Amino acid sequence: MKHIATKIAAVVLAVVFVMSFAACSGGKPAETASAASIKVGVLAPLTGAVAEYGNAVNNGVIQFVEELNANGGINGKQIELIPYDEEGDPVKAVTGYNSLVDQGVVAIIGDVTTAPTIAVVAESQADGMPMITASATNAAVTCQLDADQNVVKVYENMFRSCFIDPFQGSKMAAFAVDELKAKTAAVLYNVGSDYSGGCAQSFQETAKEKGLEVVAVESYADGAVDFQSQLTNIAAKAPDVLFVPDYYNVVALVAQQAFAAGSKATMLGSDGWDSVLDTISDPSLVEGAYYCSGYSKDDTRSEVQTFVKNYTAKFNDTPNMFAAQGYDAAMILFAAIEKAEASGKTGDEYRKAIIAAMKETDMDCVTGHVAYDQYNNPQKSAAIITFENGAAKFWGNY
Amino acid sequence: MLFLSQCINGLQLGSIYALVALGYSMVYGIIRLLNFAHGDVIMIGAYIALLTIGAGLHPALAVGITILGCVLISVLIEKVAYRPLRSAPRISLLITAIGVSLLLQNLVQLFFTADSRAYPSTAIIPARAIQLGGLSLSLSTVVTILVSVGAMLGLHLLIQKTRMGKAMRAVSEDTGAAQLMGIDINRVISITFAIGSALAGVGSVLYCCRYSVANPTMGSLLGLKAFVAAVLGGIGSIPGAVVGGFAIGFAEVLVTALGFSAWTDAVVFAVLIVVLLVKPTGLLGRGVAEKV
The missing domain is CATH 3.40.50.2300 (Response regulator)
Structure with a gap:
């Protein structure tokens, strides 16, 4: 009897071993994707308690990148998104960050919630990795703060497309x-x-x-x-x-x-x-x-209406604020990547060029006009919403 | 004028606490049980009102069903959970009460999720302001105060003037002797639960009309504060519950109005500690000599 159990265990182990091998080889093509693509990581909770936010942001990013690729990509290169599900956990987010860096991404969109984002920002300092979060609103995401909330140091590589609280x-x-x-x-x-x-x-x-x-x-x-x-x-x-x-x-x-x-x-x-x-x-x-x-789907500007129409057609769901901010994060990042591509730089210089270009952002996005202050926080207009006859109504951008 | 407005706030809050505290005190008075499920009966009442008004019933009918529902659920709890433990040690009863409280909260969470729900308060009492001199009062404030005072007077008459009230007082005084005199203890206890929870039903409607949100844990803090009110007044004492309820209501409003809003709950529970240390029998409670 004991003999049979040992045999079964051996078979099970062998199967697991073979399957893990198969999984490894399955992951390989992603690493050896064509050199003519630009790899960008998306770090977001796609499962778990805050998955709702992560998926909305991720969908917004996918929406933008598909439009960009359909228009020929950047500098003749297609964009390849590499999503990493960090489940809303700061530790897994840092693991995910390192995994994305190993896969050769040039920039990362993420993270989504405050705590994982702060953890990843600290990790990203040594690499000078260009990053933009769509939704982490805490002041400590783009700046190192002391106990009295005074700015000690600005994280030069970290930006956001949402406004701070x-x-x-x-x-x-x-x-x-x-x-x-x-x-x-x-x-x-x-x-x-x-x-x-x-x-x-x-x-x-x-x-x-x-x-x-x-x-x-x-x-x-x-x-x-x-x-x-x-x-x-x-x-x-x-x-x-x-x-x-x-x-x-x-x-x-x-x-x-x-x-x-x-x-x-x-x-x-x-x-x-x-x-x-x-x-x-x-x-x-x-x-x-x-x-x-941050955004109103009833905003009459053409950027918003086109975004809402395309997003609804693709995902069969009205885009919420997180989706719109995800779309904008991608828009800001890829505009900067386009400038970096044009400069012809490579390696660290290429990353620095992306960061420098992001810092100079001055463009109309879905969630309003974005320009950055010295703390890498967007100075942007907000959608003002009022209530009229018992219904919410878009008042305008202010 | 500001002072007067704040006094009216205290009166409104205090009258709700008093209604709930009465339920605590009556039950304690008769079977020496701290019925920690009392606050959750109020929560159940809120959901009954939500469902009945949501189903399109006339608000007056819905309020009636809410109060009846609170009574039925309390009597059921008493029959199923407390009666079998009548002769058990009091600590078993207390633990059972906490268990019932958790059961009710989790049942409601199971059926309605943990989300807060909008309570149709304006369907019951329309949002209307009443100008009284320079004083602006909402209709719900006036209704709350009048209904609570009315209910308390009714309870007083019931206990002091009717045969049932007499029986209740007798059972509270000495259960064994009351039984020997031919009083049906089970019936008196059931009726006490019923009256206490009818008051809880009224309290539920008034509380929700003021706060207009229902969620599965709304009863716990309200119940605890009413418990403090009952202890302050002297648990088991009917006038004590009223006095305690108003005292706690006024204390909360005073602390908040002076700008110490973060301390409101702390003050309420500090009152509990002070009362237990200094005068455990409360303001109007009678000390009972322990029989050795």
């Missing part, structure tokens, strides 16, 4: 002054969230520069459902606008309680407001409110 606060303060002619403002933010806190702080800074008087700043703990007391304090100051940078489920509660507290302020929000209408009991509670988003 605090940028939205600044945007909405400027919007309130320029477009809504607001004189006074109040802020209600989540003390337990970097996202909310960062937006609130930048809102106040820009408000100060623009002469918008912030008459009340109130806060709440993460997970709170009761904002009545804070909103009563705010309503007593009767501000023109009320900035609430948080996610849609909180906003639904705040809107209702703001009404109950008798607040007449126009509510302003950040991109976390997306899909607030699904959670709110009465859409009239957010009527006339505004929030900013």
Whole structure:
């Protein structure tokens, strides 16, 4: 009996051994692809908890590259995308980065979420690998920060196509002054969230520069459902606008309680407001409110409409913000690669040329006009969305 | 004026806590059980309202079904989970209550997922503002306060003036003696659960009309805070639960209004610790000498 078991184990082992060999040889053609192609890695979570974001970004990138290849590629060369699924795990992301480098990619689009992106950026410093993330919004992705959030060093090789979190606060303060002619403002933010806190702080800074008087700043703990007391304090100051940078489920509660507290302020929000209408009991509670988003599918610009049409035709799904930002990341990167190809440089110099060209980006993308500041963060316009007759409506780019 | 508005906020929040705390206190008073599933009954109520209004029922009918649903589920829990343990040590009952709480949360999560759902609060109480002098009140605030006070008065009359109330007080005083006097203990306990959870049903509707979101874990924190309110007032004492509920409501609003919003929950639970250390019987509770 024991003898048979040993035999079975031996057979199983042999099969596994042969199969792993087969897998190796199956992977070979990718490594020896024609020299006339340009290899670019895509590092994204394609499975796991955050796969939804990873796949959207990846689809956006695929969309752009297929269009580019159909138009003859760059400098007569076709683009070859090499995706690596890092499952949302920083350790696997670093493994994936090294694997992509070994496969000879000239640049990488990724990563998608903040923690893996930060891990990979640190690893990429020695190689000077040109990288662009479509969706990691944390300030520490493109810069090394000290404990007080001051910039120690800029990661010269790392760019992004999304705006950073605090940028939205600044945007909405400027919007309130320029477009809504607001004189006074109040802020209600989540003390337990970097996202909310960062937006609130930048809102106040820009408000100060623009002469918008912030008459009340109130806060709440993460997970709170009761904002009545804070909103009563705010309503007593009767501000023109009320900035609430948080996610849609909180906003639904705040809107209702703001009404109950008798607040007449126009509510302003950040991109976390997306899909607030699904959670709110009465859409009239957010009527006339505004929030900013990286992208709106209802944007009337031709770049957006063409993108939405082609993407929908290919993937049979309306592109979300991540898909649009993935598309833009590819657009920014390949424009830079085109310049590097034209320069005729090779090796390290070629990579440096890509980075230099990305730094000088100044172009219209699907998610707005992109130009980079000294921290490699895009200075771009945001899509402003408002609510009219109980429905979300694209207001314009600001 | 600001002060007055904040007082009304405290009154609204306090009246919801008081309704829930009453359920805790009544059950504790009668079988010495901390019914930790009480908060989850409120959550069940929220989902019943969500389903019935979603099905197109008239809001008044939906509210009726919600309250009835809360009563039925509580009586069922009492029959299935608590009654077999009537003579078991109290710690077994307590652990069972925690188990029931987890069961309810996970069942709802299984059927409705863990996502928050919009509660049709404006279908029940329209979003309307009432101007009272310089004071702006929402209709839901006024309704919450009036309904809660009404329910508390009703409960007071029931307990003090009816035969059933008398029986409840007797069972609470001395279960054994009450049984010897010919009181049907099981029936009295069932009715106590039913009344407590009817109040929870009312609390559920009022709570959700204020916060308009339902999710499977919404009952835990509400339940815990109401528990603190019941302990503060003196657990087992009906007027104590009301006093405790309002005290906790006002404390929360005060702390938040002064700008310490991050400390709101900490203050509530600090109250629990202080009460247990300084006066474990609570404000209005009676000390019972331990029989040795």
